[in-house]
Amino acid sequence: MLDPKTVVWEYTLRCNSKCIHCGSSAVHARKNELSTDECSDLVEQISDVGFELVILSGGEPTLREDWYETGKKINEVGMQFGMISNALKWNEKTIDNIASLDPYAIGFSVDGEEELH
Numbered sequence: 164m165l166d167p168k169t170v171v172w173e174y175t176l177r178c179n180s181k182c183i184h185c186g187s188s189a190v191h192a193r194k195n196e197l198s199t200d201e202c203s204d205l206v207e208q209i210s211d212v213g214f215e216l217v218i219l220s221g222g223e224p225t226l227r228e229d230w231y232e233t234g235k236k237i238n239e240v241g242m243q244f245g246m247i248s249n250a251l252k253w254n255e256k257t258i259d260n261i262a263s264l265d266p267y268a269i270g271f272s273v274d275g276e277e278e279l280h
Contacts (some may be wrong), residue, residue: 169216170209171247174202174230178222180249180272187222199229203236210240216267218245225252234264243267 177192178185197205209217217237224230224246237244246261247270261269 167212167214169218170214171218171220173221174219174224174233175222175227177226178249179226179251180223192222192227196227199232202229202233206233206236206242207240210242214242216243216245218247218268218270220247223249223252225250225257231260231264234260238264245269247272249273 173187175192175196176187176190178190181190206217219230219233225248227233234244234246243266244264245267249272
């Protein structure tokens with residue numbers, strides 16, 4: 164029997180790292196990425212199925228202007244929020260926003276080309 168607990172959502176393909184080994188070939192956003200309203204609706208659908216944890220990944224999820232709104236929606240419907248990020252764009256506000264979402268977990272991708280490391 165399938166008992167879903169966790170969703171890893173490729174929230175955007177837009178990325179600021181451009182790793183040549185990226186499994187998602189992430190650089191530019193998809194032309195048909197979900198709108199903020201569509202993301203909110205999908206979060207409700209995910210909750211209705213019975214999932215408990217939603218992890219935003221990408222690409223780089225914080226490159227979408229609405230990532231925080233989606234994170235809040237995840238919490239509002241009673242699921243836990245998580246994220247996988249390269250953190251290259253993060254600033255104090257990003258960190259404060261993430262902390263306010265009381266994340267289950269934050270994963271950091273340390274992959275990159277030679278000049279990044």
